[in-house]
Amino acid sequence: MKWTIQFKLVSIFSAIVFVGLSTLLIISYNVAEQNMHRLIHDNMLDVKKNLDIAINQYFLVRNKRISEASLDAEKNRLAREVGSVVDGSLAFYSPDGKPLSSTARAMPADALDLNAAMNNQIAYNTSIKNKRVVVTLSFPLETGGSILGIVRYQKEYTHLYLRNLRFQETIKGFAAAIFVFITIAAAIMARALTQPIRQLTRRSAEVAQGNLNVVIDPSTRDEIGELAVSFKVMMDRIRAQIDVIERERDEVRYVQVRSKAFFDNVTHELKTPLTTILGYAQIVKDNGFNDPAFFNKGLEHIIKESNRLNRLVVDILELSTAAPPEYEYRMDIVDLADVVREACEDMLVKGAKYNISINYELQDMLIMQGDRDKLKEVLLNLLDNSIKYGHVDSVITVTACRVAGEYILSVVDRGEGIAPEALEHVFEPFYRSDDAVRNEKGSSGLGLSIVQSIVKQHGGTISMNSRLKEGSTVTVRFPEVRHE
Ligand SMILES: Nc1ncnc2c1ncn2[C@@H]1O[C@H](COP(=O)(O)OP(=O)(O)O)[C@@H](O)[C@H]1O
Ligand SMILES: [Mg+2]
Numbered sequence: 063m064k065w066t067i068q069f070k071l072v073s074i075f076s077a078i079v080f081v082g083l084s085t086l087l088i089i090s091y092n093v094a095e096q097n098m099h100r101l102i103h104d105n106m107l108d109v110k111k112n113l114d115i116a117i118n119q120y121f122l123v124r125n126k127r128i129s130e131a132s133l134d135a136e137k138n139r140l141a142r143e144v145g146s147v148v149d150g151s152l153a154f155y156s157p158d159g160k161p162l163s164s165t166a167r168a169m170p171a172d173a174l175d176l177n178a179a180m181n182n183q184i185a186y187n188t189s190i191k192n193k194r195v196v197v198t199l200s201f202p203l204e205t206g207g208s209i210l211g212i213v214r215y216q217k218e219y220t221h222l223y224l225r226n227l228r229f230q231e232t233i234k235g236f237a238a239a240i241f242v243f244i245t246i247a248a249a250i251m252a253r254a255l256t257q258p259i260r261q262l263t264r265r266s267a268e269v270a271q272g273n274l275n276v277v278i279d280p281s282t283r284d285e286i287g288e289l290a291v292s293f294k295v296m297m298d299r300i301r302a303q304i305d306v307i308e309r310e311r312d313e314v315r316y317v318q319v320r321s322k323a324f325f326d327n328v329t330h331e332l333k334t335p336l337t338t339i340l341g342y343a344q345i346v347k348d349n350g351f352n353d354p355a356f357f358n359k360g361l362e363h364i365i366k367e368s369n370r371l372n373r374l375v376v377d378i379l380e381l382s383t384a385a386p387p388e389y390e391y392r393m394d395i396v397d398l399a400d401v402v403r404e405a406c407e408d409m410l411v412k413g414a415k416y417n418i419s420i421n422y423e424l425q426d427m428l429i430m431q432g433d434r435d436k437l438k439e440v441l442l443n444l445l446d447n448s449i450k451y452g453h454v455d456s457v458i459t460v461t462a463c464r465v466a467g468e469y470i471l472s473v474v475d476r477g478e479g480i481a482p483e484a485l486e487h488v489f490e491p492f493y494r495s496d497d498a499v500r501n502e503k504g505s506s507g508l509g510l511s512i513v514q515s516i517v518k519q520h521g522g523t524i525s526m527n528s529r530l531k532e533g534s535t536v537t538v539r540f541p542e543v544r545h546e
Contacts, residue, residue: 067259071252076245083237090233094226099188102219106186106199109148109215116144117203117213128205137163150217155179157202157209169216175200179212188219193227195219258286262293274301327492328378331506335371339364377508381491381515391433391519398428398437398469398540402462405441409449417455420445425463430540436516443509444473444536450505452477452533469540476533485528489514 117128120140126132133140137154141163145152153166159180161167170189178185179200186199199215258281265276274297280290346360406422413420441460448458456476463470480488484495492507510526517524521541528534 066256068249068252068256071255072245072249075248075252076241079241079244083241087230087233087237091230094229098219098222098226101222102186102188102197105217106197109150109199109217110184110201112148113144113152113201113213113215116147120144128203128210130210133203133210134162138165141165145215148215150215153214153216154203155200155212155214157211159212162211166214169198169214170196173198173200176212176214179214182209190223193220193224195223258282258290262286262290265293269297274304324491331374331492332371335367335374338367339371342367374506374508377506377512381508381512391436393431393433396430396432396434396437398430398432398471399424399426399462401434401437402441402460402471405438405445406460409442409445412446413449413458416449416452418449418452418458420458420460422460422462424461428462428464428469430469430520430542432520432540433516437520440513440516440538441473443513444538447509447536448473448475448477448534451475451479456533464542467542469542471538471540472535474533474535479530479532479534480526480528481530482528485526488526489524 117140120136120143121128121132124136126136133154141152141154142165145165151165151168152163153169154162155166155176156162157180159176173187173189175185175187175198179202182202184199184201186197188195188197195218197217197219199217200212202209203211203213262278265278268276276297278290278294278297280287280294282290342360342363346357346364349356351357402424403422406420410420445458445460452458452475459472459474461470461472461474480495484493487493488495489510490507491511493510494505494507514524517538517540522539524536524538526534526536
């Protein structure tokens, strides 16, 4: 048997009610019995008085004196007549207790009352046997100081006793009914009271088994209700915490995957020029000394690839220092228009090689907080791309202006453009849309990721639009005033 709160409540309540009702029953039983004895006692007092009067009157009416002789003569008639007057049976005994009248035979031979009367006392005795109550009263009959005999009176009180008994039975029945009723009521009440506790217990067990999506309904406003509310709050917080942890775990996984991809790319990119260098060095070592033309060609390849390797390492270093904290940046007051103009001028020569001209249209005084060199690097990279991937004989247009609290810088070219599916990847490190072609042009795929990271460090954003075979537009936005 489990000692549940419900079971304990019902047990304690029932025990209290049981003890209370039992005490009440015992008290009522005692009171009823005492009442019966008091009634008998009072009755006996009356009977004694009435008997004295009736016996005296009996002789008075017959004009006789009470004496041993007259008593002996009249004993049977006297017993019958007086007995009917006092509603009982009457008998006479000699002073030493011997039955005189014939009626004495129906009475118990030796009883305490008779003995007491022989000792000159008035006494009565109540005998209760087999649900039959008989009271006998005895007293000496005396005249002029001498005892003539003993008068004995007997009356049955069984009806009174039985009435008491019936009353007791009724009360007992009532008590039993009350007890059953209260126990059932207590069980129902305890069940209702403990229902929220049981619900809470079930929910906690579910939580313990790992189900965090339990529904708790605080149905009451008492302490248990408060407990349910606290439990609910606790569960909500745990769920929120787990959400945070899961989000962070996903981020960490994403970063891990990204860094692994980055690392793989770096090794791959470094390996390609190294393999070429190694190949040419081997060929030069084997045959080169006999053939000066071949020797020179081999060396040129080695130098070209070494340069490519050098650029690559510089870019990788750049990318790895671009991401870390701002102290790497020398922030200053910069005029963006100035920086753009300078970068365009610098790239004019390279553009001219492919007969590509650079037009720029700049609003004056685009003052911002920034690292001049880094900002220029952004421009150089974007112009480099536009020249690399632009059509020969085309024009690159650069504009910078202030619009609604932002500096908007755009570089527009006419060239091969980028396919829409490639567009979303161009800012990823080492991304090149077509490896074979780009390799020829000395591309590593790091330029735009470096650019993006510099723009982010200046609190700006970068985006690219492009149409295949038509050209591309890169738009960079910086906030007008940068709050530190
Ligand atoms: N202006 C542009 N026109 C067409 N394609 C471009 C342009 N700018 C960038 N791209 C594409 O985006 C890729 C990534 O550019 P970037 O990161 O600068 O690397 P890289 O210049 O070394 O190729 C390039 O390989 C190219 O395919
Ligand atoms: Mg580039």
